[in-house]
Amino acid sequence: xxxxxxxxxxxxxxxxxxxxxxxxxxxxxxxxxxxxxxxxxxxxxxxxxxxxxxxxxxxxxxxxxxxxxxxxxxxxxxxxxxxxxxxxxxxxxxxxxxxxxxxxxxxxxxxxxxxxxxxxxxxxxxxxxxxxxxxxxxxxxxxxxxxxxxxxxxxxxxxxxxxxxxxxxxxxxxxxxxxxxxxxxxxxxxxxxxxxxxxxxxxxxxxxxxxxxxxxxxxxxxxxxxxxxxxxxxxxxxxxxxxxxxxxxxxxxxxxxxxxxxxxxxxxxxxxxxxxxxxxxxxxxxxxxxxxxxxxxxxxxxxxxxxxxxxxxxxxxxxxxxxxxxxxxxxxxxxxxxxxxxxxxxxxxxxxxxxxxxxxxxxxxxxxxxxxxxxxxxxxxxxxxxxxxxxxxxxxxxxxxxxxxxxxxxxxxxxxxxxxxxxxxxxxxxxxxxxxxxxxxxxxxxxxxxxxxxxxxxxxxxxxxxxxxxxxxxxxxxxxxxxxxxxxxxxxxxxxxxxxxxxxxxxxxxxxxxxxxxxxxxxxxxxxxxxxxxxxxxxxx
Amino acid sequence: xxxxxxxxxxxxxxxxxxxxxxxxxxxxxxxxxxxxxxxxxxxxxxxxxxxxxxxxxxxxxxxxxxxxxxxxxxxxxxxxxxxxxxxxxxxxxxxxxxxxxxxxxxxxxxxxxxxxxxxxxxxxxxxxxxxxxxxxxxxxxxxxxxxxxxxxxxxxxxxxxxxxxxxxxxxxxxxxxxxxxxxxxxxxxxxxxxxxxxxx
Ligand code: HEM
Ligand SMILES: [Cu+2]
Numbered sequence: 001x002x003x004x005x006x007x008x009x010x011x012x013x014x015x016x017x018x019x020x021x022x023x024x025x026x027x028x029x030x031x032x033x034x035x036x037x038x039x040x041x042x043x044x045x046x047x048x049x050x051x052x053x054x055x056x057x058x059x060x061x062x063x064x065x066x067x068x069x070x071x072x073x074x075x076x077x078x079x080x081x082x083x084x085x086x087x088x089x090x091x092x093x094x095x096x097x098x099x100x101x102x103x104x105x106x107x108x109x110x111x112x113x114x115x116x117x118x119x120x121x122x123x124x125x126x127x128x129x130x131x132x133x134x135x136x137x138x139x140x141x142x143x144x145x146x147x148x149x150x151x152x153x154x155x156x157x158x159x160x161x162x163x164x165x166x167x168x169x170x171x172x173x174x175x176x177x178x179x180x181x182x183x184x185x186x187x188x189x190x191x192x193x194x195x196x197x198x199x200x201x202x203x204x205x206x207x208x209x210x211x212x213x214x215x216x217x218x219x220x221x222x223x224x225x226x227x228x229x230x231x232x233x234x235x236x237x238x239x240x241x242x243x244x245x246x247x248x249x250x251x252x253x254x255x256x257x258x259x260x261x262x263x264x265x266x267x268x269x270x271x272x273x274x275x276x277x278x279x280x281x282x283x284x285x286x287x288x289x290x291x292x293x294x295x296x297x298x299x300x301x302x303x304x305x306x307x308x309x310x311x312x313x314x315x316x317x318x319x320x321x322x323x324x325x326x327x328x329x330x331x332x333x334x335x336x337x338x339x340x341x342x343x344x345x346x347x348x349x350x351x352x353x354x355x356x357x358x359x360x361x362x363x364x365x366x367x368x369x370x371x372x373x374x375x376x377x378x379x380x381x382x383x384x385x386x387x388x389x390x391x392x393x394x395x396x397x398x399x400x401x402x403x404x405x406x407x408x409x410x411x412x413x414x415x416x417x418x419x420x421x422x423x424x425x426x427x428x429x430x431x432x433x434x435x436x437x438x439x440x441x442x443x444x445x446x447x448x449x450x451x452x453x454x455x456x457x458x459x460x461x462x463x464x465x466x467x468x469x470x471x472x473x474x475x476x477x478x479x480x481x482x483x484x485x486x487x488x489x490x491x492x493x494x495x496x497x498x499x500x501x502x503x504x505x506x507x508x509x510x511x512x513x514x515x516x517x518x519x520x521x522x523x524x525x526x527x528x529x530x531x532x533x534x535x536x537x538x539x540x541x
Numbered sequence: 542x543x544x545x546x547x548x549x550x551x552x553x554x555x556x557x558x559x560x561x562x563x564x565x566x567x568x569x570x571x572x573x574x575x576x577x578x579x580x581x582x583x584x585x586x587x588x589x590x591x592x593x594x595x596x597x598x599x600x601x602x603x604x605x606x607x608x609x610x611x612x613x614x615x616x617x618x619x620x621x622x623x624x625x626x627x628x629x630x631x632x633x634x635x636x637x638x639x640x641x642x643x644x645x646x647x648x649x650x651x652x653x654x655x656x657x658x659x660x661x662x663x664x665x666x667x668x669x670x671x672x673x674x675x676x677x678x679x680x681x682x683x684x685x686x687x688x689x690x691x692x693x694x695x696x697x698x699x700x701x702x703x704x705x706x707x708x709x710x711x712x713x714x715x716x717x718x719x720x721x722x723x724x725x726x727x728x729x730x731x732x733x734x735x736x737x738x739x740x741x
Contacts, residue, residue, distance in 0.1 A: 113552045180559045188552040218563045222570035226680070234660040235676035237574060243585075243669030248577060252570055 013516035030115035035122050036100030046088035053081040058475040060458055061468050074458035075144035082147030087168050088129050094267035095178050098409050099206045105510040106200045108191025108526040113184040124174035131167030135160045151238040151249045155230045162231050165224045172217045179213030193528030200508045200532040201290050205270025208294040212259045220256035254305035262301045264398050268405030272358040276340050278506045279355035280347025283533040286339035293332035300329045310381045319378045326376035353427035357408030360435050364400025389449020392442045415499040419516045422492025433481030440474025507538040550714050557718040561725045568729050571681045578673050585670025590741025597648040598738035601641050608637035609727040612720040622710040631700040638693045645686055688726050695719050
């Protein structure tokens with residue numbers, strides 16, 4: 001990470017213009033770009049570890065019966081996989097990495113509103129992550145509850161749930177502080193001329209996300225503290241034998257965790273909203289509706305949590321209401337999809353790596369969204385609840401949707417911050433492998449679920465064997481694509497050909513400053529004179 | 542330059558208000574549980590509620606409201622540049638907070654001494670709702686007590702900064718925000734007090 005990796009970079013970028021390049025100049029830096037890169041490395045490590053665990057799970061499911069592990073190990077591994085992916089990769093990933101790297105530049109600011117708080121957020125993230133790692137090797141060993149920590153099992157199991165839950169609590173605190181920082185930044189630090197109607201759609205999505213982080217995460221916090229209290233003090237609040245109600249745990253948990261799925265997907269939607277206009281060479285269609293629908297999703301999405309509990313024993317009336325509200329949230333999501341498609345219509349589309357990932361986002365997210373409605377409808381939910389259908393569905397949304405948007409953003413924005421770029425050909429090959437492998441892995445799960453194969457089991461009936469085998473082979477193709485993508489990307493970022501200030505021809509502010517940007521982001525404070533998708537004026541603020 | 546200062550002041554205020562919302566939501570989970578379990582076990586809650594020491598509760602309410610007044614006055618004092626007065630008022634706030642905690646200690650000890658605690662022999666025999674009341678009571682007042690403790694730490698740091706001259710009439714947003722936090726701690730108690738000591 002020292003400047004010698006960048007021999008030909010201009011001596012004016014944030015990598016070297018302060019003259020401080022050692023490790024401590026990074027881990028104690030308050031520069032949003034350095035913090036963004038710290039987040040990048042940390043969430044990618046979590047992601048890659050969790051991918052390896054996912055592959056092990058798939059190998060176990062390759063054939064019926066015990067293949068490489070028994071039920072106890074399987075339970076521990078899917079729990080760790082889920083916890084790492086959700087709490088250490090996808091939730092902190094978007095705000096932490098691209099919110100930090102890109103958002104302040106896009107609004108023309110020189111940093112976030114509270115730079116030191118920003119650094120504290122990263123340190124809290126690391127502390128929480130290490131606590132979670134510690135929980136795997138101490139006490140009763142890795143938790144085996146699933147990432148949802150449902151009571152009564154999470155209270156009774158002998159595994160190290162308490163420490164893992166405390167780790168998640170700390171990561172949640174980090175998420176809250178990031179949310180507060182970003183809302184304040186977007187309200188207070190927009191450059192002159194950066195009216196709300198000129199905010200790039202990525203900023204709108206980060207704004208909506210930040211509100212969810214602020215309003216939902218505290219509820220997760222108290223829920224997790226209550227689990228610890230149940231375990232350590234025996235408070236009995238969720239224990240029916242002592243008058244408590246386990247359903248209350250599910251309510252509290254999903255009051256956070258449903259809105260949290262929008263923390264995962266909204267920034268992804270913002271990212272593709274940036275990429276489509278640039279790679280279709282056409283202004284975005286329906287700017288206002290896309291911006292507004294982010295807020296609508298954030299708002300309406302807070303009122304649907306009990307659709308995870310249709311089979312838990314809530315009243316029929318509640319089922320009806322929550323089912324209806326779930327369908328309502330589909331509307332703003334669909335509005336976005338239609339606007340993206342209209343943006344592409346008659347555009348002059350150039351199929352480069354970021355665009356390929358963004359286009360496949362639409363398809364995969366749509367499959368994820370539509371299978372979501374199957375679960376949101378009360379009647380069909382009963383049939384597929386807790387089956388592999390659910391696993392297929394949420395991988396389509398968070399991996400096919402949010403994950404592919406993340407990769408899209410890595411190809412689109414990271415060269416800006418490294419000043420060097422990857423090779424196009426391997427990037428396209430890796431995309432092809434990932435797209436094919438992805439569908440091969442997860443579409444069979446959707447079918448398996450409809451046929452009745454439950455989730456969270458290491459074993460299954462022989463009739464499910466063929467589809468499971470296809471799915472496992474798919475996961476290897478997917479992994480091969482991922483490996484090529486990561487290697488190509490990072491080789492390119494560190495050693496590839498130089499990347500100019502605006503090779504894609506984007507019209508947002510990050511493309512008006514050099515690649516990599518200087519520590520202060522802009523040589524002089526920008527005064528914004530046009531909207532984010534006004535390509536006639538691309539390259540000037 | 543002046544514009545930048547203005548932005549920072551307004552930003553800091555916005556930030557603290559957002560933070561206070563998150564605190565309300567944190568306690569919100571506990572109040573939600575109180576509401577549901579009260580509606581499931583109204584009679585048991587009423588019996589358990591009668592065991593509360595109204596005297597301790599009232600004294601602590603008065604202490605916190607008074608301390609909040611001191612905190613508010615310290616903000617006015619710093620605006621007028623009266624540093625001595627600020628320090629005295631902050632000291633008074635901190636002392637009230639400490640007496641609050643000492644009271645809490647004696648109150649909890651007496652309750653635990655009477656066998657009111659989760660998993661106690663007294664509760665494993667009795668009707669189930671009463672134990673829930675006490676679990677919620679300890680969790681809520683415990684979390685609140687932790688916030689009081691954090692407030693003591695925060696106000697001490699602020700007082701030290703005032704003495705060092707880092708907080709003064711020209712730049713007092715940290716003091717103002719700490720006072721806001723302190724009002725929130727007070728406000729949450731204003732909900733705890735009637736729910737646990739008065740209405741049942
Ligand atoms: C190569 C990549 C991946 C593979 C092979 C994979 C595979 C799996 C498998 C086999 C399961 C367990 C199914 C069961 O028996 O219930 C699972 C669960 C899960 N996965 Fe993945 N996955 C991958 C990527 C991801 C990503 C990117 C995310 C999120 C960002 C994710 C989130 C989850 C979650 C939340 C669970 C549920 C864990 C639980 O039941 O508690 N996975 N995955
Ligand atoms: Cu949901």
